[in-house]
Amino acid sequence: MESIPKDGQTTMPDEINGRPVLHTPRGPVLTPCAPGSVLARLGDKWTILVISFLSLYPDKPMRFGVLRRGIPDISQRMLTLTLRNLERDGLVSRHYYPELPPRVEYELTERGRSMLEPLAGFTRWIRDTWQDIEASRRAYDEAEDRSTEIGEKTSRE
Amino acid sequence: MESIPKDGQTTMPDEINGRPVLHTPRGPVLTPCAPGSVLARLGDKWTILVISFLSLYPDKPMRFGVLRRGIPDISQRMLTLTLRNLERDGLVSRHYYPELPPRVEYELTERGRSMLEPLAGFTRWIRDTWQDIEASRRAYDEAEDRSTEIGEKTSRE
DNA sequence: CGGCATCCATGCGGATACTG
DNA sequence: CAGTATCCGCATGGATGCCG
Numbered sequence: 284m285e286s287i288p289k290d291g292q293t294t295m296p297d298e299i300n301g302r303p304v305l306h307t308p309r310g311p312v313l314t315p316c317a318p319g320s321v322l323a324r325l326g327d328k329w330t331i332l333v334i335s336f337l338s339l340y341p342d343k344p345m346r347f348g349v350l351r352r353g354i355p356d357i358s359q360r361m362l363t364l365t366l367r368n369l370e371r372d373g374l375v376s377r378h379y380y381p382e383l384p385p386r387v388e389y390e391l392t393e394r395g396r397s398m399l400e401p402l403a404g405f406t407r408w409i410r411d412t413w414q415d416i417e418a419s420r421r422a423y424d425e426a427e428d429r430s431t432e433i434g435e436k437t438s439r440e
Numbered sequence: 441m442e443s444i445p446k447d448g449q450t451t452m453p454d455e456i457n458g459r460p461v462l463h464t465p466r467g468p469v470l471t472p473c474a475p476g477s478v479l480a481r482l483g484d485k486w487t488i489l490v491i492s493f494l495s496l497y498p499d500k501p502m503r504f505g506v507l508r509r510g511i512p513d514i515s516q517r518m519l520t521l522t523l524r525n526l527e528r529d530g531l532v533s534r535h536y537y538p539e540l541p542p543r544v545e546y547e548l549t550e551r552g553r554s555m556l557e558p559l560a561g562f563t564r565w566i567r568d569t570w571q572d573i574e575a576s577r578r579a580y581d582e583a584e585d586r587s588t589e590i591g592e593k594t595s596r597e
Numbered sequence: 598c599g600g601c602a603t604c605c606a607t608g609c610g611g612a613t614a615c616t617g
Numbered sequence: 618c619a620g621t622a623t624c625c626g627c628a629t630g631g632a633t634g635c636c637g
Contacts, residue, residue, distance in 0.1 A: 347599055
């Protein structure tokens, strides 16, 4: 990412976004490795929301019910599953208090907190861009509608 | 993210990762908005890989076949779908040349390139952390196996 | 209160075959 | 070469009920 001169000539980095790149006669080949499995988890429906919510009070554990009520439309099941996966990844720690009624609290681990800054840089880009993206989507879908409703020729076929 | 003093007292930000936060008597409530739809797309199985691969030569269009061969295990169908979605989001542009055989080239748009830096910060964190995360997963799964195979008491129940 | 079990709908994504 | 069409398995995730 750091080796992109502006003169139109590109170098050939042998690593991109943490993935090794092989250079073959037929073109570069991306060597897949583990980051995908992490991204897949982070990209699921609720994970980022839960992390964001926990980061509201990075130093104070939060009860299950507070999370449940704080994240609109999340089901109890998905909240449990999401927290369990985050715990498994060492990003969230769980504290169980066998009282009556029982109390369970969650908080970001050190590793979880270390993710906040890089994540924030990325979500900032999303926050600044998503309106444009959604506008592009609408434009794209409209254009698609117009072309299919008359059977107009598209450059796609 | 910028209002977290280290003294144990937290302020109450009314925005986190681009999402508005309401403060109610029962606790904070996250107001969901569109960034989720963008993250969901970016988090799918192939999108980041395709973007990463295109970013190898940010100033030169890339042929479909080069992408196909460069990204291991991606099917023709999923590559087409992923590229179509990226085009729809205005992150990738498509250039069709009606020759024989036909040639189609793809490249990142300006918007697509604007994503590279924030994304790099995040993938850097992933690259530096994923081994630890996978180690945590293994440890977690092992502990789970040990506890279930004897019916040992866990604090979960 | 927290969370596990169960059932079930939906859609993502893979395999294959066929067109311009 | 690039793309579409079809079929299908499977994981995701929602709804409900029960248990400590």
